[in-house]
Amino acid sequence: MKTLKISLNSIDKVKAFVNEISKFDCDFDLVSGRYVIDAKSIMGIFSLDLSKPINLNIHAEGATLDAILAVVQAYVIE
Numbered sequence: 001m002k003t004l005k006i007s008l009n010s011i012d013k014v015k016a017f018v019n020e021i022s023k024f025d026c027d028f029d030l031v032s033g034r035y036v037i038d039a040k041s042i043m044g045i046f047s048l049d050l051s052k053p054i055n056l057n058i059h060a061e062g063a064t065l066d067a068i069l070a071v072v073q074a075y076v077i078e
Contacts, residue, residue: 001057001058001059002057002058002060002065002069003055003056003057003058004055004056004058004069004072004076005053005054005055005056005076005077005078006053006054006055006056006072006075006076006077007053007054007075007077008045008050008054008075009050009051013075014042014045014046014050015042017039017045017072017075018039018040018041018042018045020071020072021039021040021068021071021072022040023071024060024064024067024068024071026058026059026060026064026068027059028040028056028057028058028059029056029057029059030044030045030048030054030055030056030057031054031055031056031057032048032049032052032054032055033049035047035048039056053077053078056072056075058072
């Protein structure tokens, strides 16, 4: 598992993010405070406070993880 800090501070970013990660056949969790939601769920993402950075947990390894990291790099902060 890999954890990244991401920012999804607009509706367009959320839609693009979900479309990108939905192409991968592995699990993604978004963690904000005590809430953990499926990152492939647009409704779930909008239930979070998007004004703050969110932790993205990626449950993948190897070449799949490398491909995912290339895709999500646009949303990573820090």
